[in-house]
Every structure is written in C-alpha cells, then in structure tokens.
Amino acid sequence: MLVYNHYSIKKKQAVSSFEKAILWGYTDYRNALNDQDLDNIRKESKFVKALVQLKQYDKLTLLQQSGGYVSANSDSLPIFTYEVASDRNLLAVKNFFNLDSIAGNGDEISKIRNIMFFVANSIKYDGSNWALCEFDAIDFYNYHKATGKGINCRHKAMTLNEMYLAMGFKSRYVTCMPKDDKDTDCHVINSVYAETLKKWLWMDPSHGTFVMDDNNNLLSIEEVREHLKNNQSLKLNAETKVSKLWYLDSHVS
Structure with missing residues (x-):
C-alpha cells in the first residue's frame, strides 16, 4: 500500500x-x-x-487547419528576372568554388543535389550566429574558414542561391514564417527550378535536406505544404542531418 x-x-x-x-x-x-x-x-x-x-x-495541427496559398495581383510589381550566369560576380563565385567540379558530370538533379550538399557539409551551421562579413557566398565561406564559426540559415541559403545562379539554375531563397505572430523564429531554405522536372524543388543547405514523396519524387515547397496539410506520407533524403519527426512535424510545419 x-x-x-x-x-x-x-x-x-x-x-x-x-x-x-x-x-x-x-x-x-x-x-x-x-x-x-x-x-x-x-x-x-x-x-x-x-x-x-x-x-x-501544435504547428502541424495549425497548418492542417489552414487554407491554401492566397493569390495576389502582381501587375503593379516590377518584372522579376534572375541574374544570368555570365554576370561578373557570379562568374567569380563559379571560379572560386570550382562549381563545375562540385556539381559533377551527372544529370541536372544530381548537380542540384551535389551543390546543396557542398554548402551543407563545407560551411558549419549555427542558427544563432549572424556572420560579420559581406553578404555573399565567397565571404560567408571565408568567414567560416577564418573563424571556425557557423552561419545561420539565411546566410546558408544566400550562399547556395548564388551558387545555383552561377551554374545557370533559376533559384531564390525563401523565408518560412510561422503563423503565430508572437513566434519570432523562422527558417530560410532554397527553391531551385529543375528544367527536366518542370518544377521548383525544396533544398535546405542548413540541414542537407530535401523532401520526397513515397515514390522518391523530389517536392516543391508548395507540395510539401499540401502533403503536410493532407496528412500524406513524406520522407527526407538519407543524407540529411536531422530527423523527419523534428524537421517536418515541428521545425518547418
């Protein structure tokens, strides 16, 4: 008793x-x-x-209760273009990192993956650190090598973005914001366009991660969101540095 x-x-x-x-x-x-x-x-x-x-x-529950993306009229906005690979600064990035060698001789998707993995593995990640350097790929890389410090997700994504553009890929970095306006955290990833697939792909150089469905199809940001909303199966690449439970069900949902 x-x-x-x-x-x-x-x-x-x-x-x-x-x-x-x-x-x-x-x-x-x-x-x-x-x-x-x-x-x-x-x-x-x-x-x-x-x-x-x-x-x-719960972030995933809130997402599943949310609606779809809201379309906005963009007629009044300036025409958006991507910097061409022949740009002087992008040529400097390509030559500095020897991106042809990093990308390899495989198909388009393997090149996209290889460049992302290079950023993930060659520059330490530290989500709390704001790099005290010029905001470009070469300086972010040199900052890490000189100080041993990591760079945050935004700086990682900016680095990968420049490398993709330097190799002729359409690319942007995207800030993923929480619905809770009291939550000051966010995460920044890349969206790169694959011509062979005719779609944008989710690439996260902070965690060496991309997202797939059950058939190993690489997904876009919108597709990942819809899969999470509809409780459809998702998986991460084997090389990722994080768990699916933490990454998809909490960190980015």
Missing part, C-alpha cells in the same frame, strides 16, 4: 508539473506526444486533458 501511494503521489506531482508548464508557456505538443519520460502518466485523466489543451499550439 505504501509503495502504491508513493507512485500515486509521484504521478499526481508529474501531472501537476505538466499542467503548470503549459500555463507558463510550454507549447511543444509533438515533444510531449513522443517523450518517453511521460509514458507513465499518459493514462492519467488530467494529463489527457492537458495534452488536448496543448494541441491547439
């Missing part, structure tokens, strides 16, 4: 602490859902109720 009461009291204390954590601003539903340290209280009625309350903050 004493042993039973001891564990009963411990469970009540654990549930109470969990409730207080939510009250004080804890919002990580996915972590609570998968944290094995909470397994012994999952059947407690107050924990079940608290978990339901926590779900309202």
